[in-house]
Amino acid sequence: MPQLALTYFDSPGRAEPVRLALRMGGLPFEDRRLSFPEFASARARGDFPLGSVPVLEIDGQRITQTAAMLRWAARVGDTSLYPQDPTLALWVDSALDSMNDTFSHALLPSLFERDPERKLAMRAELVAGPMARVFTYIEGLVARSGGPFVAGAALSVADLVIALQVDQVRRGGLDGITLEHLAPYPRLVALAEACLADPRVVAARAG
Numbered sequence: 124m125p126q127l128a129l130t131y132f133d134s135p136g137r138a139e140p141v142r143l144a145l146r147m148g149g150l151p152f153e154d155r156r157l158s159f160p161e162f163a164s165a166r167a168r169g170d171f172p173l174g175s176v177p178v179l180e181i182d183g184q185r186i187t188q189t190a191a192m193l194r195w196a197a198r199v200g201d202t203s204l205y206p207q208d209p210t211l212a213l214w215v216d217s218a219l220d221s222m223n224d225t226f227s228h229a230l231l232p233s234l235f236e237r238d239p240e241r242k243l244a245m246r247a248e249l250v251a252g253p254m255a256r257v258f259t260y261i262e263g264l265v266a267r268s269g270g271p272f273v274a275g276a277a278l279s280v281a282d283l284v285i286a287l288q289v290d291q292v293r294r295g296g297l298d299g300i301t302l303e304h305l306a307p308y309p310r311l312v313a314l315a316e317a318c319l320a321d322p323r324v325v326a327a328r329a330g
């Protein structure tokens with residue numbers, strides 16, 4: 124068993140799906156949670172290969188990129204979390220990259236915005252632009268797969284990312300993005316409900 128350490132902020136964000144996938148796969152890891160000043164010092168020391176987190180250390184080797192970590196966790200841990208079928212794997216990868224590259228990337232600046240009005244304006248742009256494009260696209264994948272998940276009946280690492288994001292919106296965790304903004308995406312809401320009710324996910328979330 125490799126020695127694992129996952130470094131991120133003390134928040135769910137991009138790291139939470141990785142934390143869940145590691146726990147679901149029975150892969151023990153050190154959960155390193157940094158304050159913003161600690162993150163700034165560690166980055167200044169060059170601790171993070173690309174200057175960003177999450178960073179997963181595997182036997183001392185520092186690895187970046189959330190999607191890669193999730194696929195690795197699904198290869199060495201709970202292998203049911205990534206499809207064997209190449210086309211379904213493509214869908215899972217595409218959904219993962221769309222969430223990471225497009226949605227999360229577009230969300231990031233508003234997370235650091237201090238002015239409430241400016242934050243709401245940024246969120247409105249996010250809802251009408253990147254969120255609409257990504258969520259509509261993934262709705263289409265889930266419709267085609269038959270649901271409730273991206274790859275059909277089997278839960279995948281992409282569903283962890285989507286479910287946690289939808290849940291954050293449902294719980295009012297992103298100012299300016301409310302339940303009504305999820306109304307056009309009933310399949311994503313159903314995906315989140317099914318994912319978060321999965322006993323493996325429930326156990327992993329409990330720590």
Ligand SMILES: N[C@@H](CCC(=O)N[C@@H](CS)C(=O)NCC(=O)O)C(=O)O
Binds near residue numbers: 136174177187189
């Ligand atoms: N593509 C990377 C993006 C990582 C990323 O943007 N992380 C943010 C936190 S959510 C970060 O470290 N931002 C600080 C910075 O880049 O200055 C991934 O998916 O892991």
